[in-house]
Amino acid sequence: MRSTIQNYLAELRGKRVAVIGIGVSNTPLIKMLLRAGVKVTACDKRQRADFGGQAEELESLGAELHLGLDYLEGLDQEIIFRTPGLRPDVPQLLAAQERGSVITSEMEVFFKVCPCRIIAVTGSDGKTTTTTIIAELLKAAGYNVYVGGNIGRPLLPDVSGMESGDIAVLELSSFQLMTMDRSPDVAVVTNVAPNHLDVHKSMEEYIDAKKNIFLHQTPNGRLVLNQDNEITRAFAAQARGSVTMFSRRETLEHGIFLRDGAIFARRDGQERPVLYLEHILLPGDHNVENYMAAIGAVDGLVPDQVIRDFAAKFTGVEHRIELVRTLKGVKYYNDSIASSPSRTIAGLRSFTQKVILIAGGYDKHIPFDVLGPEVVEHVKALVLTGATADKIRQAVEKAPGYDAQVLPIQTYDDFDQAVLAAHALAQPGDVVLMSPACASFDKFRNFMERGAAFKKIIYALE
Structure with a gap:
């Protein structure tokens, strides 16, 4: 049962809250908490001079700043919002937990209070393009769409304006997923390959983090997986809802596949060509896979013609070929x-x-x-x-x-x-x-x- 943002903020009033990281994702969160009358300590390893006028702005709103190399020392607030780039098992956070602090994140709270359907994408490659394609297809089909997570803007401050018929489309990194105890209505895993092993302790930990995108789904959830990737293919055995596979190499009995220069969808023995490759403006086989993943996510929500019209004009996301x-x-x-x-x-x-x-x-x-x-x-x-x-x-x-x-x-x-x-x-x-x-x-x-x-x-x- 999802809470409401008003109820959640009411629960925080009178409690001391720490927000670790004063960056793009957490600054709107800090301001939202302060406007709701919550006592906030904003922590960041950067020095005051690095923030320009932002430090004075936050202080004028009522925030207490804890800056510098010892920014994690002395954490004892009842609620601590972890920035995604900070491991949840650093000694200071573990010590705070032992003292009774609750460790959470902006994204974890968003899942708790979001009033609408959530489609989320993770993977080692292709996350942003796939997330963008899904969001733009839904917009073209007439839905009111909110895009966030690892791209876009923090969505928690937008929750109060969301309606049950809206759709939130999220890109989620392994760092965001590490401690998640909720999963989206539709989960997409584009692929999994070695990545971020400078932060994750092992490949196993990295894979386990990715799994959190679907492990907490209900039987009504949908999981979209890459059949051609050995790791993601194995995820199907742990799915709690329905599974839609996509493959560029195999013709599938159920799922999204490539044949005769077109992306097909097959369900319950019925198949149809959804998108011809000649109509995809983005170059590369990996972008064909991105479209296949997106089609698996929006099948039943977006008409095929909308998909075709979009693919013929979408030139891609900045910094991606x-x-x-x-x-x-x-x-x-x-x-x-x-x-x-x-x-x-x-x-x-x-x-x-x-x-x-x-x-x-x-x-x-x-x-x-x-x-x-x-x-x-x-x-x-x-x-x-x-x-x-x-x-x-x-x-x-x-x-x-x-x-x-x-x-x-x-x-x-x-x-x-x-x-x-x-x-x-x-x-x-x-x-x-x-x-x-x-x-x-x-x-x-x-x-x-x-x-x-x-x-x-x-x-x-x-």
Whole structure:
């Protein structure tokens, strides 16, 4: 039974609340709590000078700030909102729990009080594009849609305006899912591959976090899974509701599959072509899979013709194989979202020609062995930068068929120099692809900032 946001806020009045992380996702939460008369301590490891006027604004609204490297010390509030990037088992949170604190998050509370249906997407790759496709299809079909979670904006402050007929569409990361005890009405898992092993203690923990998107569903829930991914295929055995598989490789008795250049849906022995591949504007097999996952989620909610009309004009999400510019016959693509080898492999396979690849970045301690052979097959010149440059180089040089004369590799410590070096290598007709296979945190705050930096350099070329 879902509570209401009014009831939840009423329960918090008179209690002391801590919100860890004063970032994009938590700032609206802090303000909502303060407006409701809740005593809030906002904690962040950054220093006061890093916030500009935001610190004074929050204090003027009644917040107490706890900033600096010791921001987690002394937590003893009754309710503590954890930022997704903070593990739930850090010593300070465990100590607070032992003292009686309740650890929660903005997303966990949203699931508790949301009055409408929830469709949520997780996976190692394709989350944002799939989430966006689902949301836009529902909008095109006439639904009032709220988009949030790992993209969009925090939705908890919007709950009071939601109606039962609306639909919330969420992208959920493994960090958000780790402690979830509720699941959406429709859960989508695009795929699972090694990722974020710099934060997760093991691959098993990462997989278990992903499972939380469906483990708490009711028998009325729907779970959409990738049949072609060994890990997600195995999730079906633990499903509590109905399961819809999608496959690019197999014809399914029940589910979404590819045949004769079209995406088909088959249920109860009846099949129909939903979307022809020639009508999909986005390049790459991975985007075909994104559409298949989205169709599995909205089947029965969105007419097929709406899906066809949308696919014929949707150009994609920023930083995801985004065509930035064509200059002197060279096409420059920004795929900054590719923070894992599997994501970069999908990007490389999107092109029919060999590309000039810019890769490397923050080290998440995931192997690059699978990337090496793909680079040998799909790349004509490799430009490396960032903390993982040497690891990627070693993976490529060890790959079968590698020839230094055929595939030159250059390494630059500076990101700008790497981009300019790729530009210098390009000839008319070439494709330059920035698809790092790594997170951005060694040089940038996030993948969006990295993508924006790349685009700025490309736009400045003459």
